[in-house]
Amino acid sequence: MRSKLILKSITAFAAGLAISLSAQAADLTGAGATFPYPIYSKWAEAYKAATGIGLNYQSIGSGGGIRQIKAKTVDFGASDMPLKAEELEKEGLVQFPAIIGGVVPVMNLDGIAPGQLKLTADVITGIHLGKITKWNAPEIAALNAGVNLPNLNITVVHRADGSGTTFLWTDYLSKANADFKNTVGSGTAVKWPTGVGGKGNEGVAANVQRVKGAFGYVEYAYAKKNKITFAQLKNRDGEFVLPDDETFKAAAAGADWAGTPGMGVVLTNQSGKNSWPATGASFILMHKTQADGLTGRAVLKFFDWSYKNGSNMATELDYVPMPPATVKLIQESWKANFKDASGKTIW
Numbered sequence: 001m002r003s004k005l006i007l008k009s010i011t012a013f014a015a016g017l018a019i020s021l022s023a024q025a026a027d028l029t030g031a032g033a034t035f036p037y038p039i040y041s042k043w044a045e046a047y048k049a050a051t052g053i054g055l056n057y058q059s060i061g062s063g064g065g066i067r068q069i070k071a072k073t074v075d076f077g078a079s080d081m082p083l084k085a086e087e088l089e090k091e092g093l094v095q096f097p098a099i100i101g102g103v104v105p106v107m108n109l110d111g112i113a114p115g116q117l118k119l120t121a122d123v124i125t126g127i128h129l130g131k132i133t134k135w136n137a138p139e140i141a142a143l144n145a146g147v148n149l150p151n152l153n154i155t156v157v158h159r160a161d162g163s164g165t166t167f168l169w170t171d172y173l174s175k176a177n178a179d180f181k182n183t184v185g186s187g188t189a190v191k192w193p194t195g196v197g198g199k200g201n202e203g204v205a206a207n208v209q210r211v212k213g214a215f216g217y218v219e220y221a222y223a224k225k226n227k228i229t230f231a232q233l234k235n236r237d238g239e240f241v242l243p244d245d246e247t248f249k250a251a252a253a254g255a256d257w258a259g260t261p262g263m264g265v266v267l268t269n270q271s272g273k274n275s276w277p278a279t280g281a282s283f284i285l286m287h288k289t290q291a292d293g294l295t296g297r298a299v300l301k302f303f304d305w306s307y308k309n310g311s312n313m314a315t316e317l318d319y320v321p322m323p324p325a326t327v328k329l330i331q332e333s334w335k336a337n338f339k340d341a342s343g344k345t346i347w
Contacts, residue, residue, distance in 0.1 A: 027053065027055060028076075028298060029058075029074045029075045030065075030076045030284075031058035031065045031068045031077060032064060032069075033165075034059045034060075034061060035103075035201065036078060036319070037059040038317050039310070039317055040057050043306045043310045046313065050305070053302070061161040062165075062167065062188055063163065063188050063189065065078045066079050069287070075286070076299050077285040077286075080282045081167035082283050083095055093287060094287075095264060096284055097265070097281040097282070098281075099281070099322065100248055101282065101318070101319045102279045103218065103280065104218065104220045104233075104278070105215065105231045106205070106215070106216050106218055106229060107208065107216075107228075108213060108214045109213070111150075114229050114230050115231070115232055116147065116231075118234070120234040122176075123139050128194070129180075129183060135153075154215050155213055156192070157195060157196055157197075157214050158192045158196075159198065159204060161189075161199050164188060167186060168279075168280040170185065170186040172269050173186075205223070205226050221317045221319065233277055235272075235275050236275065239273045241276055243276050245320050250274035252267050254271075254272075264283070265281060267281060288337050289339055290339070291340075291341055292340075293339075293340025293341070293344065307321070
């Protein structure tokens with residue numbers, strides 16, 4: 001009898017241990033911005049190798065990520081357009097930046113090397129408004145003396161879904177060109193006067209690659225990964241700059257994370273001769289009150305690990321990791337804001 005009781009106790013303990021280990025190793029779920037997907041994917045792979053915990057991240061666009069976190073169908077949402085303090089308060093959400101990167105103009109042109117072409121906000125506005133329709137148009141030729149521009153129609157490709165990449169691109173253009181601001185404006189979804197849509201950065205990149213003469217905008221990692229030609233941009237200080245982690249870093253140099261409600265800093269059209277004008281941060285959205293404190297803590301542990309161990313991976317993909325001082329601010333906000341259902345701090 002006693003041996004049976006001992007056996008039952010061992011079995012029950014083993015079952016409980018298995019359940020506990022299973023709960024600890026459950027994959028995390030997130031959804032939203034396609035802008036940071038390449039680095040989140042890289043971090044997730046490395047994190048699973050280190051901890052056994054995976055991340056199921058749906059790259060569906062910032063608008064979808066905001067909807068899903070509000071509906072509580074994922075552990076975290078991701079958006080490249082920061083939510084305003086009033087909306088965060090209304091929805092009971094906390095927001096913090098995870099990574100910095102840049103949006104770049106891309107095109108499908110034979111014989112043009114990546115970074116060879118120069119463009120300005122005025123020319124890009126003309127393209128988006130359908131006023132500049134040929135690649136050898138005088139407005140483009142004037143910026144690119146000596147470049148053999150083809151007599152080829154420009155096919156504009158834009159995002160078809162609610163997109164933080166679109167927010168960053170249109171916010172930059174709205175700040176740099178009054179005509180764009182008054183005609184199109186800025187937002188995650190705008191009414192484009194011309195062009196065809198693609199879903200996600202992936203869809204825009206694929207459409208640009210398919211169509212000769214196509215012009216679009218994607219996060220820089222997608223341009224590099226797919227070997228798509230990109231252009232230089234003229235920044236606020238009047239300098240033509242190339243997109244890379246150094247010019248993204250220059251744009252973020254003066255960011256006031258501590259003094260901005262919800263840490264919602266927008267980095268477009270920043271001053272500085274080396275600043276890339278279409279730079280932005282990607283943000284994580286989570287509920288202040290975590291119904292499952294263990295899961296909430298597990299999400300924070302993933303980003304804590306990524307901040308500490310993922311900088312080289314980020315740099316390889318030409319993202320800019322959050323500076324240590326900013327990470328400290330972020331973690332202080334975790335301590336102050338995130339609680340479980342009983343009111344206990346989870347970090």
